[in-house]
Amino acid sequence: MKEILPRQIESLMNILGTIPGIGAKTAERISFHIITSKDNMVQKLIDVLYDIKENIKICSECGMISDTDPCHICLSPERNREILCVVEKPTDVITIEKTGEYNGLYHVLWGVISPLEGIGPSDINISKLIERIRNLGIKEVFFALDPDSEGETTMAFIASKLRDIEGLNITTIARGIPLGGNIEYSDMYTLSRAIRFRTRLNDNL
């Protein structure tokens, strides 16, 4: 094996193999496709990766990846600058933007507090968040974290740091029965929440 597979290909397979969800066989398949593709994919990838390396930065305000700093959202005069949505990772910003339901600012934590994985409050982008909330005149902090124990812990920790800010609304993405879901087969925890936080229809209609 070793003698017939050039080390460059093995290196590419090894790098791709570190991406979560890509096993050894997939890394091999992708590597060979890249190398043997007829439309100069190696050069195209070099060009775009070089462009990324040179031009993609992390917004020093919100932590989103962007080709400008501050990013387009932080700079936009069309966004509501009194509401700040807290997310775990950059892709969550994109997912929320796709809904078209949100027009405020963002803050990317780059992780959530997870004692099991040794991730504490100082390992994620929290201090800048507190600073922004205090300095920007934010009226509502809107948590859009996954409703699991890490997300809830992170939200509770940050909320505890914001308790003294007068008039600040702290909200979270609604948790309940998903559309198309089924009451009978819902887990009891979700159903309990959906009952406790039932929505007033007259507010929404």
Place this chain on the structure above:
Amino acid sequence: MKEILPRQIESLMNILGTIPGIGAKTAERISFHIITSKDNMVQKLIDVLYDIKENIKICSECGMISDTDPCHICLSPERNREILCVVEKPTDVITIEKTGEYNGLYHVLWGVISPLEGIGPSDINISKLIERIRNLGIKEVFFALDPDSEGETTMAFIASKLRDIEGLNITTIARGIPLGGNIEYSDMYTLSRAIRFRTRLNDNL
């Protein structure tokens, strides 16, 4: 969307999305992992892709990808130079090498004849194959192509070009019931072949 996702990331997603088996969502996930990974993956990928671009070539003898030309197998004094294994693509060489059952030379066709996809004999690496068989004193041409209609057609076409070479053995990888397989649930085509080409145990024991 457009305004928040830097075009560099979209370009990377588009390139990865052209790899068979990688859908839009996977391309997005891989792209964000590469860009946001903490161990400088962008630079590592640039380095290895540049190394591939500079140093990986196609062996002018057998068509295998290699960092030398001729490749290590074509150069090796330890290989049996009288038998030539014909495969469809570079990964097939690696798969066969992994078995440790074969010690001859290879020839990579870079495809198979497929009228449905508009691939004819002149689109794949056949003329060099014929030339090698005639000039290298090959005693056995061993086809290791997939046993489907394209593979069988390709094998028949090449074999017809070799008919005049005296004493040349033309062989193919055995087709039959896979180990762990089941006679009752075999398709009739496979079972018919396995009966017709039954193996003399006294040859193999």
